Amino acid sequence: MFRGSDTLAGPPAAPAATAVFTAVLTEGPVSRVALARRLGLSSAAVTKAARPLIDLGYLHELAATERTGPGAGRPASPLAVRADREFFIGVKITADELIGVVCDLRAQVRSTARRPLTDPDVEAVLIEVGRLTDDLLGAFPGDRARIRRLGLSLSGDIDRTTGLVRYSPFLHWRDVPLGRLVAQRTGLAVTVENDVKALTAAEHWFGEGVGAESFALVTVGTGIGCGLVVNGRLVSGSYGVAGEIGHLAVDATGPDCHCGGRGCVESIAGTDAIVAQARVRTGRPDLTIDEAVALARGGHEQVRAVFTRAGSAIGCGIAAVANLVGPTRIVVSGEGLAAYDLFDSHIRTSFERQAFGAAARCPLSIRPLPFEEWARGAAAVSIQSLVLP
Amino acid sequence: MFRGSDTLAGPPAAPAATAVFTAVLTEGPVSRVALARRLGLSSAAVTKAARPLIDLGYLHELAATERTGPGAGRPASPLAVRADREFFIGVKITADELIGVVCDLRAQVRSTARRPLTDPDVEAVLIEVGRLTDDLLGAFPGDRARIRRLGLSLSGDIDRTTGLVRYSPFLHWRDVPLGRLVAQRTGLAVTVENDVKALTAAEHWFGEGVGAESFALVTVGTGIGCGLVVNGRLVSGSYGVAGEIGHLAVDATGPDCHCGGRGCVESIAGTDAIVAQARVRTGRPDLTIDEAVALARGGHEQVRAVFTRAGSAIGCGIAAVANLVGPTRIVVSGEGLAAYDLFDSHIRTSFERQAFGAAARCPLSIRPLPFEEWARGAAAVSIQSLVLP
């Protein structure tokens, strides 16, 4: 993380304080005793850790509303997050657009903004990020000093700890210290993370992954990616590669993939692959993905078969994740899932066939993803940088 | 872990002490300063943590042999493990045999023993484990009181923390509290772990996986399995399933697998699948695996092709591991690798083709595995239970 200003006061960094803050943030209002049990601390320790968090305005006590147990006893005063204590900007950088959001401490989106991106040059991107930030700050109704952090996400090989973009294929960047540069421009504390990993982090802390020791998020679109949380932590990959579900080989007789492999999931179920196949099957060389979806929905058997095969390939990829790391649950999402109805059952069928034994018990959530979610993911990483040391 | 006797004194459980002991155990002799840097502690903390470990005889100081830095300065007195401070029994249970070893604190095998297993009944296995333990203890040349712990490993679904065998396919066991039962018989502190995970733990602490934040071990044989270490910890799988590389789908047109899937790695490269294919290709319905290997080595093209295809399937599975979790290194081993020469190059070729980008940089060690290694894995888990809380 890179600071724009010199000091950046935050919550206490002591282990117990961090644990308490994280648990309240992700697991909603909880009483101190429940926290103590959950975190393996004494309740005295929770009381002590909570006080400064309350004093600093990050947490507050809820009125004791509901009874806890069955019988008597003093009712709990659950701890809850003050969502408006601090706000976070999240920016997702795509090839042709910047998408920005402002989120509160609970990662609720408060406002959004966009800017087109025409020039992939570093300087041009920095300028646009600065403008987008100004737009978001300008439209912010509250105290602007409560926005001190900004998260960026983009696809590619990113070093989160140093804020370095090692390689971005679509921007043609190599070794750009994006975190430092944006921190200088905006004066905010900046985090940078891979887009899929950021989305996974958001889902892990604020979505369906809450409380899961291990968790996977699969995104379906032009690319097919996957973020993994194992043993409670995001998987990074020793060589910067992890979660590349799109390049698992699932069909020895499948098409060659641009990655050099054969029968990769992405070469069967990526948007480009689907369009290409649909063009072949219909004989229409200018067919678009939207038209292909429309034809399939209209009952065009040849085109439906393309989606069926794609869904099966994705299901195999997801089963591979379940068989290898055994996550508690898996969320499947992404732009590609606008055509959700064409995929859903084939993904499930293929997953259930290929998942080994109890791995098939892993619940699958298949749902489309609003595009702002990507920017929210970046904001979620920024929130994590506040909470964790 | 289950204790046979009431108390079982061990090294101090404080975080720093555990960290120091683990680091010295796995990373050989190290000076205190180096440890401090490595573990993020002050050198004072290391000194204090090391003293009781030395007093209890677990560690000792080496004579300052070699100069550390380039110039002047007091030479270091590296800390090393006293390998003969304590010994550990490891037992691997297979369908027809028990394999036992005695290891020292550095997981060096000191002696081995075997017993045939004719009856899969729980009571019969307990008796044989008891006899094997007696054999090993009887032949032990040193102070028998230095053997206080025993590790068991077997394939199947095992709950390490409770010592429960949830399901063992080859013994037809369900929910057998093996840890407790063996502890009662032997009076030793017992750990139970899945065989592949145990082997992975051994390799992680005492083999090629030392120092790796993430690491994978693939075993090739009748079954094809995989143990994973991610973020420094063994992956367990939320539903008890993890590392099932044998049931990744790599060939949509491949054979049906006994697991219900299609084109699984194991249905192409498992020993049974290889034998079946070789029988078809040679027209000899009683061909054995050894004969198939001999034919392939002799240049029989049809049989060679079976091994080629198997190697490719394994390579795809390994690439899936590299693409998904990005381990620092991967070790490939197992009985099946007696035919190492027939597999090696095909595994590598397929891996390199299918590994995505930098994931291909992950070093692959392909080597056969002495059968005692499985028992050593069980002993290694037992050693871990001494060191960790």
Next chain:
DNA sequence: GCGAATATTTAACTTCTTCAAGTATTGATT
């Protein structure tokens, strides 16, 4: 109003760690 049950707080104490200063041991320099 009383006692049982549960939640939270307080205060004394324990444990672990760091900090700062000192000791130990060596090679290089004079």
Next chain:
DNA sequence: AATCAATACTTGAAGAAGTTAAATATTCGC
């Protein structure tokens, strides 16, 4: 040979973080 600089290790005081045990708070059921 004496001294200095460099590095490794140790010591003791001080601090941080957590625990236990006892006190306090608040409710329900009688």
